Amino acid sequence: MIFNKEISESLTLKIAESVRVKKERGEEVFSLGIGEPDFDAPQELKDAVVKALDIPTNIRYSAAMGLPSLREKIAEDLNTRNHIPCKAENIVITPGTKQAIILSLMALLEPGDEVVVIMPAWVSYIPQSFIAETQVVVKNVDMRKDDYSWDMEALEQAVTPKTKVIIFNTPQNPTGMVVPEADQRRLFEIAERNDAFIIADEIYERLVYGDVPHFSIGSLEEQVSRVITVNGFGKSHAITGWRIGYAVVPPCLLGNLKKLQQHINSNTSTLIQMAIDLAWPLPVEHIPVFCGRLKNRAKLYQDFLDSHPQLSGSHPKGSFYAFMNIGSTGLASLDFCAQLLEKTGVAVTPGIAFGKDWDDHVRLSLAVDERVLEEAFKRIHRFLEEECWR
DSSP states (O other), X not given: OOOOTTSOOOHHHHHHHHHHHHHHTTOXXXXXXXXXXXXXXXXHHHHHHHHHHTOGGGGSOOOTTOOHHHHHHHHHHXXXXXXXXXXXXXXXXXXXXXHHHHHHHHHHOOTTOEEEEEESOOTTHHHHHHHHOTTOEEEEEEOOTTTOOOOHXXXXXXXXXXXXXXXXXXXXXXXXXOOOHHHHHHHHHHHHHTTOEEXXXXXXXXXBOSSSOOOOGGGGXXXXXXXXXEEESTTTTTOGGGOOEEEEOOHHHHHHHHHHHHHHTSSSOHHHHHHHHHHOSOOOTHHHHHHHHHHHHHHHHHHHXXXXXXXXXXXXXXXXXXEEEOGXXXXXXXXXXXXXXXXXXXXXXXXGXXXXXXTTEEEEEOOSOHHHHHHHHHHHHHHIIIIIOO
16 A cells, blocks of 8 residues: 555544643643543443343444444434435445445545545545545645635646535534535535535534534435435434444445455444334433533633633634634644643644644644633633743
């Protein structure tokens, strides 16, 4: 395999490893780095795992595309909540949403194809594109830095008849922005005009707490044909380690995707699939509570920004991230993060991980207790005053 230079180590996981090492040394760390919910998984899901253990077939393979009963439930839910006109046969269940994305890219891409990625973007979209096809051409389209909205004119210019797929996510990692319906409608028109596919990563779709509602671009189709919607349960139900996600796949890609799943995974964990199936409809009572806490944390972040006129950043409305502009410090994002961790014990993620033009930003995770967040902001304030702006 050819390891393109874009297939680099994940900086988000690298930061997590640095945090782990410092904690093992007994050092105090306030981690705003990796993105995992800080609440516990619903008890109903834990009970369902125990119940699933007593079903003999759960020690056997499942169908490669997933348990038929769970695929039916997911399709029905997507039709009802997101208005995506899918059927069970459009659903493939994967070991996490990350796997859903790369399998989709592998099923799609051929040498010379173009992939358009809206930046800043989750760290794996570009490496996965090159893993899927070493001779792919990736075009990055940057959001505007003043308000983190899509630059529709730049997107229009970037998408051509050579474009095979456009990748975006909403709510967004790393900015916390929610993409408005109007922008998604225009993106769909651009893709349709150029006969391009769309991968819509909606893993944070239940975590919305601002004034922009979530909209699924897949709902613009009369039948699944152009949009590949990927989603999962890890972020909304605090089961990131269970590794279960899914993709809504157009019929023209199902054959290739099934072959990939058969030869790479055989199947997603039968036990975990059955636990989700047994717990369906999945509990959602915790989600408004968590979204309320995220809204409070976003307010703490906004208050912190307002107290520092030299700083700016995104105004999160969904997911659990904020993207802070540190350009006024004069430090590149890796240097900023390294110095901040060493001198204050606060861990954040360098913006360069989310795109080469975003080295003047850092990502903060809001998936931490308010007390941790408040202390982290105090320490960042002290670092800025003593190290950057003296």
